[in-house]
Amino acid sequence: MTMAAAEQLAPQQPMVRFENVSKRYGNLVVLDDLNLEVSRGEKVAIIGPSGSGKTTVLRMLMTLERIDGGVIWVDGEPMTHMMQGGQMVPAAQKHLRRVRSKIGMVFQHFNLFPHMTALQNCIEAPITVLKMSRKEAEARATELLGMVGLADKKGHYPAQLSGGQQQRVAIARALAMRPKVMLFDEVTSALDPELVGEVLHVIRQLGAEHDLTMLMVTHQMGFAKEFADRVCFFYQGKIAEQGAPQELFGAPKNDRTKQFLRAVLESG
């Protein structure tokens, strides 16, 4: 099959597919036989009470957690497994890295490299991993930092930036690796309330300007409602309910969903 033919076929494949994925810690079942498909360019918000396994979904997709059962597919090929002699075997490091390069992640606590400036944070992986020239990497990082509104802060170290600014650097850093899928793991949870807006603004802009597939775990119901194409409500390691935001927020069917939304709305 030629590359062009493969590309033509690709849009029919979901960007991300969890197939009967399960995850346990000892006896505790964190994710139970999860099946989830995310289309190209789709924005999926994942909500649910703590301990429902929602963050684990992202961490497994980023290969930060091993899965105990099932297969995760990315861009039409298995990520956690590979074909060898006509059989699916657990992925070797090399395979994992190749497929993983399509995914970027932004963390709750930013996880910036504290010994590097904003710019250095954004050029490190493009240079060491993508083998980009320093000049090219710097030009691109400057552009991305400009996009998140931090062009004037590129020489600052993380400790010299506010939480909101750090998180925007983290978004620029992830984008510098040109991912096809972006994962946002409670990216505003560690921020002071007045800094949440600037980060959400960047994500909103990203959604409007780029064809990125996005999965976000969030507690910002308002944002999920307005931004997401689909909302998944997780409860005890399963998707208890999913649907368009208007449906799920407007007329939830599942009792757990109703209970959760009521509790969240009451807390403001």
Place this chain on the structure above:
Amino acid sequence: MGTFSLSVMLVGAVITLAALATSHTFSVFFPGLLEGAWLTVQIAVCGSLLAVVMGTVSGLAKLYGPRPLRWLAVTYIEIFRGTSALVQLFWLFFALPLFGISLEPFTVAVLGLGLNVGAYGAEVVRGAVQSVSRSQWEATIALNMTRLQALRRIILPQAFIAMIPPWGNLFIELLKSTALVSLITLSDLAFKAQEMNQTTMRTIPIFTLVLLMYLVMSLCITIGMKRLEKTAAKGMPRGRSV
């Protein structure tokens, strides 16, 4: 204490030393002691270099090496940390020749002290690397870096900062341990002092000078390490890393 007050202390010690060196009572001892001090410095510097190399290699081997290498590192660390430095020096100096390997006293001193302190250094390196938050590793995975790239570019530079103060301690320990080499025929500062004391019985001036000389050397180490820490930690928040 800040670098400034330490520098004041160092200047004070040097001035006192210079004043004593030119005074009538002390001046006769000064050249001989200075000669011993020079040897002490040489052993301390060479030993420290060896300790850093051994500490880094075995500390990282213990953490990330393949199993045989890990065992080798653990064996080295336990042997050299678990036995006395003096016995190690004696073993290298008196026992090793019986196996047909005779080393120069200077080599034995550097080897013995360097290997001994390197074993402690291995734990310093291991502890510092492990003190870097797991979330830093996770960020490198999310950026698709290899383990080696992550270690070299992200983890070690942060661990390095955490290593500096304990390494400073070890360098001072090593400097003081150099006094042991007088027992394997080397004329270091401690040896010269004892020799002069035995022949002249002028205990107070001799050991006052020696005390000041060791103090000047260790202050140089402390100040040097402080400056290194300041340079290395540029931009980093005080206290725990993010």
